Amino acid sequence: AQSVTQLGSHVSVSEGALVLLRCNYSSSVPPYLFWYVQYPNQGLQLLLKYTSAATLVKGINGFEAEFKKSETSFHLTKPSAHMSDAAEYFCAVSRALYGGATNKLIFGTGTLLAVQP
């Protein structure tokens, strides 16, 4: 069964510093992996996705993630944090449903990113 683990429920960085949010997955089949961002009292917005093409995936707002099969990881990074990056970030792995006609996203418990001035 698929699952994801996000290490660190709270991460704090200084503005301009590197952002690193950790995600490890468990999957018996080649996974599809996603990172979503959620601002307070809003829905989730897709940052980026891995679907078995390039292992380094670039997303919106300067974020990127690297799929490492040997480490079963899909960590999210951004070279320089901005105040507007403060939000909660969710890693998710996809599980096919209904014979592949749809899929279930299994989410981690989230990492709250704080950016200090």
Place this chain on the structure above:
Amino acid sequence: SQTIHQWPATLVQPVGSPLSLECTVEGTSNPNLYWYRQAAGRGLQLLFYSVGIGQISSEVPQNLSASRPQDRQFILSSKKLLLSDSGFYLCAWSIGAGELFFGEGSRLTVL
């Protein structure tokens, strides 16, 4: 472009009262539709999904039900709310097994 709307955005209900949360999608046909619940510190839990009109699958047994009366309409209901039903409810859509696109959410507080 596709958009998704949820309402109401905020709801405060007494225990034992009924519930109806509505979600509609615009700009696409035959989407897959989902209801997730988000509880503090617990990530998101899939409650229901639907691959077509009248086709509802439940992921977890609970006090809630879902219906899809039209292609782009998804409704989450309860006949009698429990305190444990409080949370942030998110509707989402996808095309096939692609990524999910989420609505803005409905915050339910049961008192």
